[in-house]
Amino acid sequence: MIDLQKQIDYWITGAEEDLTTADLLLKMKRYLHGMFFCHLSIEKVLKAHYVKSKMDVPPRTHNLIYLAGTTGIIFDENDLDFLGILMKYQLEGRYPDYIPMVPQQSDIEKYLKRTKELFEWLKQKL
Numbered sequence: 001m002i003d004l005q006k007q008i009d010y011w012i013t014g015a016e017e018d019l020t021t022a023d024l025l026l027k028m029k030r031y032l033h034g035m036f037f038c039h040l041s042i043e044k045v046l047k048a049h050y051v052k053s054k055m056d057v058p059p060r061t062h063n064l065i066y067l068a069g070t071t072g073i074i075f076d077e078n079d080l081d082f083l084g085i086l087m088k089y090q091l092e093g094r095y096p097d098y099i100p101m102v103p104q105q106s107d108i109e110k111y112l113k114r115t116k117e118l119f120e121w122l123k124q125k126l
Contacts, residue, residue: 007051015044035089038115045122062090
């Protein structure tokens, strides 16, 4: 039997660290790496929700839309669209033959703000 709270705390701590890293990387104009960490922070908070809802360790997937569907949380269309945007950037660090377009500065700022809002919204639901 797994310690559910320990698992949830593990995922949330990692998600918070990754969100801080995303913020720092984006300020340093390391856009693709920063967006990768935006994705990673949301992935980990969704995995904390998976643990809470399924009472089991989360699957080894990076698919935010799949993970969101396992949580029991109702996401609106804008949230799901944003998860789709973040999905483009999760591949950057894992697959060298996939290079997504670098977003414009205005989009970077919007994506970071939206990541932080979604992160806080998800964290409050735990």
